[in-house]
Amino acid sequence: MRRFQTPDREPKRRVKKPKLIVISAPSGTGKTTLCARLLKDLSSMLTLSISSTTRPPRGKEQHGIEYFFLSTQDFEVAIQRGHFAEHARVHDNYYGTSRDAIESNWKQGKSVLLDIDVQGAASLKKAYPDETVRIFIAPPSLEALEQRLRKRGTDPEETIQKRLKNAEKEMSHMKRFDYVIVNDDLERAYRQLRDIVAQEI
Numbered sequence: 001m002r003r004f005q006t007p008d009r010e011p012k013r014r015v016k017k018p019k020l021i022v023i024s025a026p027s028g029t030g031k032t033t034l035c036a037r038l039l040k041d042l043s044s045m046l047t048l049s050i051s052s053t054t055r056p057p058r059g060k061e062q063h064g065i066e067y068f069f070l071s072t073q074d075f076e077v078a079i080q081r082g083h084f085a086e087h088a089r090v091h092d093n094y095y096g097t098s099r100d101a102i103e104s105n106w107k108q109g110k111s112v113l114l115d116i117d118v119q120g121a122a123s124l125k126k127a128y129p130d131e132t133v134r135i136f137i138a139p140p141s142l143e144a145l146e147q148r149l150r151k152r153g154t155d156p157e158e159t160i161q162k163r164l165k166n167a168e169k170e171m172s173h174m175k176r177f178d179y180v181i182v183n184d185d186l187e188r189a190y191r192q193l194r195d196i197v198a199q200e201i
């Protein structure tokens with residue numbers, strides 16, 4: 001038997017669910033600077049997801065600030081336990097986003113900013129299709145990227161070569177993104193990013 005339900009007199013107000021703003025970019029494209037600025041400007045609505053990784057800390061990086069630095073064994077146990085909403089192998093190391101990093105922020109009504117690779121972006125789009133907005137930040141050219149990586153001076157030659165190869169691969173996925181920003185001018189790139197994100201959240 002079907003029950004007849006009287007409609008609510010007042011339509012329920014729909015609460016807009018917070019978003020996942022996923023930023024992917026080859027290393028050295030300026031995404032760290034762009035993301036830091038964005039987080040500062042939109043701090044009341046947007047918060048950063050801190051990823052876990054098995055790569056060793058670089059420079060002054062600290063556990064729980066830039067990343068949660070885990071051993072390969074601990075990372076694999078966390079995968080088995082379903083701790084991650086997505087994880088991927090990037091440059092021979094594991095990287096992953098915990099479910100908690102996303103959902104605890106959503107509970108507080110905040111959108112989440114993720115700086116992850118193209119594989120992670122694709123996984124999150126599958127897991128959270130309605131909430132995920134993918135933005136790709138591209139270098140003006142691969143030559144410009146190589147110059148920036150060398151100037152940064154944090155990586156040995158072998159790592160630079162690996163990052164360049166990876167950049168080429170990542171750029172081949174750029175068409176699947178909702179937005180592509182070419183960072184040939186930091187100020188302009190930032191304005192574009194801020195406008196897109198402000199509109200989406």
Ligand code: 5GP
Pocket residue numbers: 024025026027051052055086087088090095096097115116117118119120121
């Ligand atoms: P880096 O070692 O330079 O900090 O990061 C290397 C790459 O790993 C970057 O492309 C970065 O976006 C990606 N990455 C960082 N965290 C995550 C994550 O949680 N998941 C995935 N899939 N990639 C990540």
